[in-house]
Amino acid sequence: MSPRPVTGQPTTPGPAADTRGDPSPPTDPRPVLSLRHLTVTFRMRGGRAVRAVNDIDLDLAAGECLALVGESGCGKSVLASALLGLLPGNAVVSGTALVHSPGTPTAPLDVLSAPEKTLATRVRGRLIGLVPQSPAAHLTPVRTVRSQLAETVRELHGTPRAELRAATERAAARAAFPPDHLDHYPHQLSGGLAQRAATAAALVGDAPLLLADEPTTGLDRDLVEHTVDELRRHADAGRAVLIVTHDLVAAERVADRVAVMYAGRIVEIAPAPSFFGEPGPRHPYAHGLLQALPSRTFVPVPGMPPELSRLPTGCAFAPRCGRATAQCTTTLPAFTDGTACHHA
Amino acid sequence: MLELAHLTAGYPGRPPVLRDACLTIAPGEAVGLQGPSGCGKSTLARVAALLHRPDHGTVTVDGHRVHGWRHRAPRSLRTRIGVVFQQPRQSADPRLTLADVIAEPLRANGRRAEVPDRLPELSRSVGLTDELLTRRPHEVSDGQLQRACLARALALEPRWLVCDEMTSMLDASTTAALVGAVESYRTRTGAGLLAVSHDDELLTRWCDRTVTLAAGAAGSAGAAGSAKDLDTWTS
Amino acid sequence: MARARLWTSATILLAVVLAVLVVPPLTDLDQQLVAFSDKLRPPTPSHPFGTDDAGRDVLLRCVYGLRVSLLVGVVAALVATVVGSTVGALAGALGGWPDRLLMRLVDAFASVPHLLLGIFVVAMFRPGLWPVIASVGLTHWLSTARLVRAEVLSLRERPYVEAAISGGSTRWRIAVRHLVPAVLPRAGLAAVLMVPHAIWHESALSFLGLGMPGHQASLGTMIHAGRGSLLAGDWWPTLFPGLFIIVPTLAIAGLAGVWRERISPRRRSELML
Numbered sequence: 001m002s003p004r005p006v007t008g009q010p011t012t013p014g015p016a017a018d019t020r021g022d023p024s025p026p027t028d029p030r031p032v033l034s035l036r037h038l039t040v041t042f043r044m045r046g047g048r049a050v051r052a053v054n055d056i057d058l059d060l061a062a063g064e065c066l067a068l069v070g071e072s073g074c075g076k077s078v079l080a081s082a083l084l085g086l087l088p089g090n091a092v093v094s095g096t097a098l099v100h101s102p103g104t105p106t107a108p109l110d111v112l113s114a115p116e117k118t119l120a121t122r123v124r125g126r127l128i129g130l131v132p133q134s135p136a137a138h139l140t141p142v143r144t145v146r147s148q149l150a151e152t153v154r155e156l157h158g159t160p161r162a163e164l165r166a167a168t169e170r171a172a173a174r175a176a177f178p179p180d181h182l183d184h185y186p187h188q189l190s191g192g193l194a195q196r197a198a199t200a201a202a203l204v205g206d207a208p209l210l211l212a213d214e215p216t217t218g219l220d221r222d223l224v225e226h227t228v229d230e231l232r233r234h235a236d237a238g239r240a241v242l243i244v245t246h247d248l249v250a251a252e253r254v255a256d257r258v259a260v261m262y263a264g265r266i267v268e269i270a271p272a273p274s275f276f277g278e279p280g281p282r283h284p285y286a287h288g289l290l291q292a293l294p295s296r297t298f299v300p301v302p303g304m305p306p307e308l309s310r311l312p313t314g315c316a317f318a319p320r321c322g323r324a325t326a327q328c329t330t331t332l333p334a335f336t337d338g339t340a341c342h343h344a
Numbered sequence: 345m346l347e348l349a350h351l352t353a354g355y356p357g358r359p360p361v362l363r364d365a366c367l368t369i370a371p372g373e374a375v376g377l378q379g380p381s382g383c384g385k386s387t388l389a390r391v392a393a394l395l396h397r398p399d400h401g402t403v404t405v406d407g408h409r410v411h412g413w414r415h416r417a418p419r420s421l422r423t424r425i426g427v428v429f430q431q432p433r434q435s436a437d438p439r440l441t442l443a444d445v446i447a448e449p450l451r452a453n454g455r456r457a458e459v460p461d462r463l464p465e466l467s468r469s470v471g472l473t474d475e476l477l478t479r480r481p482h483e484v485s486d487g488q489l490q491r492a493c494l495a496r497a498l499a500l501e502p503r504w505l506v507c508d509e510m511t512s513m514l515d516a517s518t519t520a521a522l523v524g525a526v527e528s529y530r531t532r533t534g535a536g537l538l539a540v541s542h543d544d545e546l547l548t549r550w551c552d553r554t555v556t557l558a559a560g561a562a563g564s565a566g567a568a569g570s571a572k573d574l575d576t577w578t579s
Numbered sequence: 580m581a582r583a584r585l586w587t588s589a590t591i592l593l594a595v596v597l598a599v600l601v602v603p604p605l606t607d608l609d610q611q612l613v614a615f616s617d618k619l620r621p622p623t624p625s626h627p628f629g630t631d632d633a634g635r636d637v638l639l640r641c642v643y644g645l646r647v648s649l650l651v652g653v654v655a656a657l658v659a660t661v662v663g664s665t666v667g668a669l670a671g672a673l674g675g676w677p678d679r680l681l682m683r684l685v686d687a688f689a690s691v692p693h694l695l696l697g698i699f700v701v702a703m704f705r706p707g708l709w710p711v712i713a714s715v716g717l718t719h720w721l722s723t724a725r726l727v728r729a730e731v732l733s734l735r736e737r738p739y740v741e742a743a744i745s746g747g748s749t750r751w752r753i754a755v756r757h758l759v760p761a762v763l764p765r766a767g768l769a770a771v772l773m774v775p776h777a778i779w780h781e782s783a784l785s786f787l788g789l790g791m792p793g794h795q796a797s798l799g800t801m802i803h804a805g806r807g808s809l810l811a812g813d814w815w816p817t818l819f820p821g822l823f824i825i826v827p828t829l830a831i832a833g834l835a836g837v838w839r840e841r842i843s844p845r846r847r848s849e850l851m852l
Contacts, residue, residue: 071515073485191381218430218512220381220542246515249545292516294549300521304471304488395741415750423747435738437757448756449746496742 030100030108032208032240033060033083037095038112040075040082044090050309052078054264056095057335060242062102062208065235067243067251067272069289070261071305076244079261080213083111083128085119099127101208102238125156129207131231133214135198139186145172145197146182149204156205175200175230191219192226199230210234212243216250228254248293252276260286263306263316268339282344285317315342345370346392346425346504346536351401353387360399361387367538367555371503374530374537376547379557386430388557389508389540393427406503423453426497430509432489436481442492443467443477449499466495470525487518494522498529505530507539511546523550588833595827599646602639619813629815631801632808637816641823643796648824651712652778658716659777660770663723668762670724671731672754682728685721693718694783701789711790715777723769730762764838771835775828782824798824 040053052075060066068076081087083097093112100108111123124130132138140148150168153159159167169179177196186194195215202210212231216224228243228250235241235256245251251258251272258275260268260283268275268283281287288301303320306312312319318328323343333340346369354360361384369375379385390396391403397413404410405421412418429435436445446466447459467477470491481489490510497505505526511519523546530537541547547554617634620626628637670681688696697714704710734740734757743753778798784790785799792800798820805816 069515071485071517072487072513218509220379221544222380248516289515289517292520294520294543294546298520298523298549300519300524301517304473305485390741393741393745395745414744419747419749422745425745427742427745429738429742431738435742437739437761439760448743448748452743452746452748452752493742496746500746 030102031059031061032100032102033058033242034098034100034108035059035095036098038079038082038097039094040078040087041092041094042088042090043092044309048309051311052264052308053082056266058259058266058269060209060240062240063235063238064256065232065241065243065254066257066259067245067255068259068261069245069248069251071289072246073305073308074261075264075308076261077213080211080242080244083211084124084130085111085114085116099123099209101127125152125202125205125207127205127207128209128211129202129205131202131210131212131215132198133217135194136186136191138198139194141186144183144185145177145189149182149197149200152201152204171204172197172200174203176233191223195223195227196230199234203234208239210239210241212241212245214245215243216245216247224250225253248290249295260289263311264308265316265340266335267317267341270338282339283317283341284321284323284343286339288320315340345404345406346538347402347404348388348392349402349404351388351391351398351403353384353391353396353398353401360384362391362398362557364401365557367392369504369536369538371536372530372534373553374539374551376551376554377538377540377557378542378544378547378554380542383557385540385557386508389427389506389538392504392538393425393506394422395427419453423449423500424502425504425506426500426502427506428490428494428497428508428510430512432486432493432513433481435493436489438481441478441480442472442484442489445481445492446477446495446499449496453500462499466499467492469498469529470495471521487514490514490518490522491525494525501533503533503535505535505537507537509540509542512541512543519546584833585837588830588837591826591830592834595645595830596649598642599649602642619808619816621813622815628819629813631805631816637801637819640796640801641798641819644798644801644820645823645827647708647791647795647797648778648781648799649774649827651708651715651781652774655712655715655719655777655781656770656773658712659719659773660723660766662716663720663769664727664762664766666720667724667727667729668731668754668758671728671735672750672758674735678728681724685724688718689721693780697780697784698787698789701784706790706792708791711781711784714784715780719773719777719780723766723773726769727762727766730765731758734758734761768835768838771831771838775831778824778828 035056035058038053038056038058039051042050042052044050054075056079058066068079070076078087078091082091082093087093095112096110097112098108099111109118109122109127111119111127114123139145146168149171150164153167153171154164157167169182172179172182175196177193177200181189181193186197189197210231215227215231219227224247231241231243232254243251243254255272258268258270258272259266260281262285268281268286270281275281275286276290281290285301291297292300301320306316306319312329314327314329314331315321315324315333318324321328325342327342331342333342348365348367351362351365352360353362361382365384365388367375367377367388377385377388387396391398394403394405394410394413394417402409405424408421410417410421436442440448443463447463450456450459450462463477464474467474472488472491472495476484476488484492490513494510507526511522514522526537527550529535537551539547539551544554617626617630618632620630620634622629626636626638628641631637631640666681666685670678696718700714700717701710740753740757743757748756781790781797782799782802785797786803788803790799791797801820802817805813805820809817
């Protein structure tokens with residue numbers, strides 16, 4: 001894959017955005033997240049192997065929000081779990097996923113090869129903050145938001161007891177969680193506030209990378225907009241945000257760039273304005289997916305995604321593609337210039 | 345006609361989520377029901393599918409006034425209404441294969457003999473391949489499982505379909521495919537539809553008219569939580 | 580790890596079951612053979628576990644005793660599981676007043692200590708195998724009933740059950756097709772875990788002199804009989820029957836642990852879709 005420029009992204013980190021000070025210099029050229037040849041294979045019973053994520057290359061800069069979209073079962077959630085080291089035991093991961101904290105002298109850390117101890121002490125919460133899929137289920141119902149947030153602050157920063165209260169309130173403020181609701185239990189919060197509480201916990205460790213796995217599933221439209229606007233705010237504050245979602249409307253609202261995944265591979269990466277506006281997606285699958293929206297033609301992509309265990313040779317989309325030619329069924333299209341299609 | 349009149353419904357120990365709601369669906373009509381989380385639209389859908397007993401109000405299906413809910417509803421009335429839920433994972437018995445999931449209503453109604461003919465037809469109508477039918481729910485994706493759940497709802501050729509957030513866990517393409525399958529079934533049979541969703545673009549595109557259920561159902565008499573006289577429009 | 584536990588437990592259990600099944604019919608040895616000249620001999624090659632205060636071979640009596648214990652344990656666990664699952668499933672599936680009635684019955688039984696209730700049952704009959712089985716079986720179904728009821732209650736609200744109702748399924752069909760297969764693995768696990776419990780219960784009853792008649796070998800009666808000589812420093816007539824209670828118990832618990840992991844849902848999704 002040709003090196004993609006990582007500078008000159010739509011947003012640059014706001015110098016005063018991070019209330020904890022130490023604003024990252026906007027000149028750090030290294031991406032926050034850099035995936036190279038990321039592959040996840042599940043070993044199944046009977047010796048079968050299922051490649052759920054296949055040779056992914058991706059860069060994500062500070063202050064940038066990237067939406068990873070695709071049909072259910074395309075491997076996008078597996079990719080997110082791989083970054084956090086939360087895959088089941090039968091998964092084999094290869095490739096590299098370097099996470100870099102901008103403005104720090106430490107070398108980028110490969111989270112794929114890091115041992116569990118490193119993941120627990122240095123990665124989860126500190127390098128990668130997870131914004132959970134269902135915040136209500138993510139919070140303990142029997143403890144107040146304050147006590148859960150305080151525990152996270154103490155775990156990640158070792159804050160002494162005397163300063164814990166102030167530090168907790170600062171942490172809540174960063175996710176715009178109202179301080180007068182800190183003593184509430186999760187079931188007393190509205191969906192939006194529960195989302196903010198969970199986001200506040202994700203932000204405590206000052207992770208340069210926020211990972212949101214289907215943050216809008218099952219929410220009503222107002223709450224979807226509210227949730228993605230919060231994520232946008234954190235991107236504008238200088239964090240790198242990776243949103244894994246099937247919700248194209250939410251992606252359009254929040255993302256700087258869109259990556260479309262199909263059968264374990266990224267088939268297109270495009271700036272959001274050109275993807276959702278003119279000239280539109282270039283890969284036929286991305287085009288079909290976007291056109292399936294009720295606000296567009298509402299026509300589904302014909303057929304169903306292929307079995308990951310039995311991918312066709314050549315382009316995985318060829319059996320469903322109106323533009324497929326003989327070449328498509330024999331040769332896997334290389335990812336060049338933002339898309340992986342012989343005809344784009 | 346599927347007539348829901350002056351429904352008040354809720355769950356024990358809590359104030360009713362639905363107050364005095366009225367909704368009438370004509371045969372062949374597609375009605376969208378939208379509203380924010382917690383406004384009682386799923387409860388309304390469950391009442392309409394005869395799965396939840398309302399505290400007050402009446403449900404009339406094709407002229408038959410409903411007196412019992414769940415198992416107490418006569419089977420002939422229950423099976424007139426097909427229902428699809430939001431979460432496919434919760435809606436399919438994890439022990440059954442997709443073929444068994446789809447054929448279950450036929451078998452439960454003593455129409456076992458029709459299974460060999462109807463099963464391929466049903467699975468084709470929702471776009472499932474034969475190979476997928478031999479799998480269990482944990483071996484397929486959410487979208488594929490929801491297709492099977494829709495096929496199950498269509499198995500008895502219901503006169504009415506209730507789709508409660510059928511597509512909110514699904515991607516755009518699967519959404520369009522499932523809505524297309526519902527619509528081709530309705531075109532063929534003239535069935536009526538109650539589609540619940542929080543996506544107004546989807547409902548506007550899908551349904552003949554859309555009804556909004558206001559939030560905060562507990563309110564002053566009549567208006568709040570009612571579909572009766574809130575902004576109703578026709579697309 | 581789980582594999583090692585599985586094989587260790589299975590091997591021990593297989594050896595115990597084989598010994599219990601094969602030794603009594605195949606060998607001509609008489610466990611009741613009394614030889615006062617040989618009484619209370621410490622372990623020797625001819626009597627590996629020594630002899631008791633009547634000169635009987637402790638190893639042989641342990642095998643016979645375990646035979647009784649296993650029989651009581653397995654049959655009583657089966658009785659308890661069948662009774663408990665039936666009561667629990669009926670309460671959960673019917674709901675309403677049958678549920679309330681059955682569960683108050685369970686509460687009433689549970690408010691009396693197990694052993695006291697067991698003693699009451701045994702006291703009504705002559706000492707013997709069947710009263711002991713009845714006493715253990717009829718006091719141990721309560722936890723199974725509660726477990727099965729809770730499981731059925733949670734399953735009853737699943738959307739797939741609602742879809743089945745909407746599809747015209749009768750209560751009976753839903754129970755047979757959806758509820759029972761879902762509850763069965765858990766009820767089975769409870770049954771397996773109850774076997775060691777029942778073995779201990781039988782031993783306790785026998786130790787108190789309420790279980791098996793004194794002359795018939797049972798692990799409980801052996802410990803009871805060995806108690807007297809323990810004070811004189813003769814440890815073998817009590818230690819070995821004690822070990823015969825503990826080792827099979829641990830083996831069964833080990834197998835149940837492996838089973839528990841098998842049926843836990845996290846093993847189900849090997850491929851995340």
